[in-house]
Amino acid sequence: MSKRRIAIFGSTGSIGRQTLEVIEANPSLFSVEILTAQNNVELLVNQALRYGPKIVVIGNEEKYQEVLQALSGTGISVASGEQALEDTAGLDIYDTMIAAIVGFAGLRPTLKAIENGKTIGLANKETLVVAGDIVMKKAKEHHVHLVPVDSEHSAIFQCMQGEDYKKIDRIILTASGGPFLGRKPNFLVNVKREHALQHPNWSMGAKISVDSATLMNKGLEMIEAKWLFDVTLQQIKVVIHPQSIIHSMVEFEDGSMKAQMGMPDMRVPIQYALTYPARTRSNFPRYNFKDPAQLTFDEPDIKTFRNLFLAQKALETxxxxxxxxxxxxxxxxxxxxxxxxxxxxxxxxxxxxxxxxxxxxxxxxxxxxxxxxxxxxxxxxxxxx
Ligand code: NAD
Ligand code: MG
Structure with a gap:
């Protein structure tokens, strides 16, 4: 079997680095062809030297010379700027893009990869939040698999294998509740960046960590779910599950519910997106039913965490x-x-x-x-x- 050729857009971020960990653990399955980053020259260069891609792209043009010099003589091409990110996504030197750029900036390269017929491992949820209709339409047109990397959506996607999307009654999106679970506005008013970046279960980039603390992340994920699974606001239920062991659930029209479970470890959904539709062995920590021994569920407090309410309003509008x-x-x-x-x-x-x-x-x-x-x-x- 030939190796799957991987392009990681946003390779220096939390998802990008964990993608490289998965690839490194499975050297016979994958090769790294493209790496991109916005500012972190040192890490991008180290990754390039270690994984030997054909091309690296540094988003920030002021850093182009630095990357070029560091990689001179290696045979690795270096490009820079927003346009180069998009153009590189249009090349025919890879099979799967891991879309791990954060925010709106990920939209153009991801759309280009879809037009290019490439499989997408989608971490960049903002792409679907912003332009889900266009992204889904293009994916259909170009027969592209959009495999979610976001743990909740990966869970639902895994539950849906062998199932009919028309038979979904509800999607139950689990949420850890973030670092301020149970807190009220009189506490939140004084919260600072350092507190918000301390997530209890996941170690993530700064933006998504703040989004998790405000529950905006769950709101963005509701919109992401609408597009990926063709469901309405009324069909998506958010449940607070602080242990983050059940990554999400699907309830079918016969009342049967399927859940996908495991330790909160992004390498699992990343690996699934890389190997889909196959599975491969991993040695990541497993859930043993003792730690934690209890799984709990609660309603989100959208009166306090109003970002979730605003996102629901946006989804409905x-x-x-x-x-x-x-x-x-x-x-x-x-x-x-x-x-x-x-x-x-x-x-x-x-x-x-x-x-x-x-x-x-x-x-x-x-x-x-x-x-x-x-x-x-x-x-x-x-x-x-
Ligand atoms: P991060 O901040 O750690 O990394 C972001 C990456 O994008 C970096 O490589 C950075 O260089 C690049 N980047 C930033 N701005 C850019 C720009 N303007 N143009 C081009 N590249 C740019 O973020 P992350 O936590 O890895 O998250 C990446 C995406 O994955 C986000 O959309 C996030 O919502 C989603 N996601 C992350 C996690 C997680 O556990 N970290 C889980 C689910 C979904
Ligand atoms: Mg998530």
């Missing part, structure tokens, strides 16, 4: 509203991480953008880009960044 929500959220999280605004102010910023930016019922791809830019400019003007 449709059109460019999820795109506006996402753009304002990216600015809000950025401002929070820079200590420019407080934890609860993130919600206000998003809500104002959703009221202010013109609604479009049936947006084109270009409309999405414009709404994204408008929402960012507006949100940034409120926080002076």
């Amino acid at each position: 449709g059109g460019n509203m999820p795109c506006i929500l996402n753009a304002a959220n990216e600015i809000a999280v950025y401002a929070f991480l820079k200590n420019r605004i407080g934890f609860l102010e993130m919600t206000e910023l998003i809500e104002q953008a959703m009221e202010k930016i013109p609604f479009i019922q049936n947006p084109t791809l270009n409309d999405y880009f414009e709404s994204d830019a408008e929402a960012r400019t507006f949100a940034a003007s409120l926080v002076e960044i």
Whole structure:
């Protein structure tokens, strides 16, 4: 069997690094062909020297020379800039893209890979939040497998193997609740970046860690689920499950429920996306039913964690509203991480953008880009960044 040729877009991030761990543990199955990063030259260069891709792309053009020099004489091509990311996704030198760029920036390269007929291991949920209709339509047109990497969606996708999507009654998305589970606004008002970055069960990039703390992550995941599994807001139930052992569930029309379980370890869904539709052995830690011995379930507190409510509203409204929500959220999280605004102010910023930016019922791809830019400019003007 020939090796699967892998392109990792966002290789220096949390998902990117764990993807390389999975590949390194299975050298006979995979080869690394493309690696990309935005700023982290040192790690990108080290990864390139270790895994020997054909091409590396550094997003930030100011860092191009540095990468070029570090890799001179290796035979590895170096490119730089946003356009190069997209062009590289259009090359025919790989089979599967792991889409692990964070935020809206991942949209263009992922769309290009879909047009290029490549299998996508999709970690970048923002791509579906922003332009899910276009992404799904293009995937269908080009007969592309979109295999979710997000643990909840991987769980549902695994539960759906051999099943008919029309027989889904409900999807139960589990949520850990994040580091502030059970907290009220009088506590949250004083929360700082350091607290928000301490997730109890997962070690992730900064943006998704803050999204997990505000429950926006679960809201984005509801929108992601809508597109991946063709379900409505009413068919998606969020359940707080602090142990993160059940990664999500599907309830079918006959009342039967399927759950996918395991330790909270992103390498499992990453490996599944890399090997799909096959499975391969791994030696990651296993759940032994003793630690934790109890699995608990509860309702989310959307009165306190209003970002989840806003995301549900955006999902129900449709059109460019999820795109506006996402753009304002990216600015809000950025401002929070820079200590420019407080934890609860993130919600206000998003809500104002959703009221202010013109609604479009049936947006084109270009409309999405414009709404994204408008929402960012507006949100940034409120926080002076
Ligand atoms: P991260 O911040 O650790 O890494 C992001 C990667 O994207 C880095 O390689 C960075 O260089 C690159 N990048 C950042 N901005 C860029 C830009 N403007 N242009 C091009 N590249 C850029 O993030 P992460 O935690 O690895 O998350 C990546 C994606 O996966 C996110 O969409 C996140 O929601 C999703 N996801 C992550 C996890 C997790 O456990 N980390 C779980 C589920 C889903
Ligand atoms: Mg998730």
